[in-house]
Amino acid sequence: xxxxxxxxxxxxxxxxxxxxxxxxxxxxxxxxxxxxxxxxxxxxxxxxxxxxxxxxxxxxxxxxxxxxxxxxxxxxxxxxxxxxxxxxxxxxxxxxxxxxxxxxxxxxxxxxxxxxxxxxxxxxxxxxxxxxxxxxxxxxxxxxxxxxxxxxxxxxxxxxxxxxxxxxxxxxxxxxxxxxxxxxxxxxxxxxxxxxxxxxxxxxxxxxxxxxxxxxxxxxxxxxxxxxxxxxxxxxxxxxxxxxxxxxxxxxxxxxxxxxxxxxxxxxxxxxxxxxxxxxxxxxxxxxxxxxxxxxxxxxxxxxxxxxxxxxxxxxxxxxxxxxxxxxxxxxxxxxxxxxxxxxxxxxxxxxxxxxxxxxxxxxxxxxxxxxxxxxxxxxxxxxxxxxxxxxxxxxxxxxxxxxxxxxxxxx
Numbered sequence: 001x002x003x004x005x006x007x008x009x010x011x012x013x014x015x016x017x018x019x020x021x022x023x024x025x026x027x028x029x030x031x032x033x034x035x036x037x038x039x040x041x042x043x044x045x046x047x048x049x050x051x052x053x054x055x056x057x058x059x060x061x062x063x064x065x066x067x068x069x070x071x072x073x074x075x076x077x078x079x080x081x082x083x084x085x086x087x088x089x090x091x092x093x094x095x096x097x098x099x100x101x102x103x104x105x106x107x108x109x110x111x112x113x114x115x116x117x118x119x120x121x122x123x124x125x126x127x128x129x130x131x132x133x134x135x136x137x138x139x140x141x142x143x144x145x146x147x148x149x150x151x152x153x154x155x156x157x158x159x160x161x162x163x164x165x166x167x168x169x170x171x172x173x174x175x176x177x178x179x180x181x182x183x184x185x186x187x188x189x190x191x192x193x194x195x196x197x198x199x200x201x202x203x204x205x206x207x208x209x210x211x212x213x214x215x216x217x218x219x220x221x222x223x224x225x226x227x228x229x230x231x232x233x234x235x236x237x238x239x240x241x242x243x244x245x246x247x248x249x250x251x252x253x254x255x256x257x258x259x260x261x262x263x264x265x266x267x268x269x270x271x272x273x274x275x276x277x278x279x280x281x282x283x284x285x286x287x288x289x290x291x292x293x294x295x296x297x298x299x300x301x302x303x304x305x306x307x308x309x310x311x312x313x314x315x316x317x318x319x320x321x322x323x324x325x326x327x328x329x330x331x332x333x334x335x336x337x338x339x340x341x342x343x344x345x346x347x348x349x350x351x352x353x354x355x356x357x358x359x360x361x362x363x364x365x366x367x368x369x370x371x372x373x374x375x376x377x378x379x380x381x382x383x384x385x386x387x388x389x390x391x392x393x394x395x396x397x398x399x400x401x402x403x404x405x406x407x408x409x410x411x412x
Contacts, residue, residue: 089349107383
């Protein structure tokens with residue numbers, strides 16, 4: 001891994017500045033697919049799926065529930081137990097994250113009530129590429145179910161047995177054997193066999209991300225997902241553990257961003273050497289480490305925290321709670337040497353669908369709040385309007401909106 005001095009402002013800027021531009025060719029293809037699915041529905045989904053090599057039947061896209069059960073029964077016992085443990089922990093955390101309704105009397109005769117209404121139907125996208133991702137199904141379906149969503153539809157181009165077992169454990173309603181931009185379009189706009197959803201959650205490849213952006217004017221999406229990121233902020237500790245955390249995140253994607261921020265040049269050299277030693281020619285982390293991996297050597301604790309906040313990483317590993325208290329922007333923070341970031345991908349209970357590309361500056365990870373709409377009911381009595389009406393009419397006059405003012409004064 002390359003080592004960068006914090007005084008090298010040009011190198012630091014290049015490192016922390018993401019290229020968020022979409023590939024124009026990907027956008028064109030995704031746009032074409034979305035338009036085609038809107039026009040031709042199931043036939044377009046089937047045609048595009050075959051074109052990209054996905055396995056689809058000539059009939060229904062749905063995976064029967066008996067197949068879920070058979071797949072779960074065929075899994076090793078320890079895998080089923082791990083899925084169950086992860087599901088329970090995710091549900092416990094999600095339950096505490098739920099938005100609650102409330103009623104408040106602002107003044108005598110002025111009552112505001114907040115309502116929390118779950119979406120009727122949502123879609124959860126689970127990638128089906130090189131590795132099966134039951135954890136992603138759990139992380140998307142469970143918060144939706146905890147929020148009270150009645151129908152949770154999973155789209156996965158090649159649902160492995162572990163994914164189907166997770167669907168059972170999480171309480172999914174349907175699993176569809178479709179993927180790519182065509183799956184996003186089908187969920188967003190509906191087809192003859194696929195009901196339209198109110199929101200789509202879950203990560204995916206470049207075509208999935210592009211399709212989510214394209215449909216976002218008509219269908220809610222969770223967040224704009226980019227390559228995975230990790231920043232480890234440490235001035236001491238086990239260099240082999242730190243290297244392991246960086247490599248673990250780097251194996252997600254060739255565009256992943258693994259970064260160490262430290263004041264210790266000795267630690268920087270040790271981690272760099274360990275990463276190099278661990279990288280084999282066939283390592284899936286090799287490309288991201290070489291292209292995007294870096295070690296930043298800072299001049300002090302405050303500068304380290306400023307650098308981390310500037311990056312606003314998806315995952316941050318901190319040595320202690322005191323350092324973590326200086327961070328204002330991160331998707332999730334792991335505190336202490338035993339808080340392995342990979343554990344958060346699976347079984348801590350905190351959600352692993354997190355903001356990337358600096359989006360941690362303005363939002364956090366997926367939660368039940370992403371699957372509800374909140375709105376208010378306002379009740380004003382005669383007494384209440386007499387108390388607040390004159391001020392409201394005065395403000396309307398100040399804005400030059402005379403009919404607004406009249407609609408209040410006519411009641412007074």
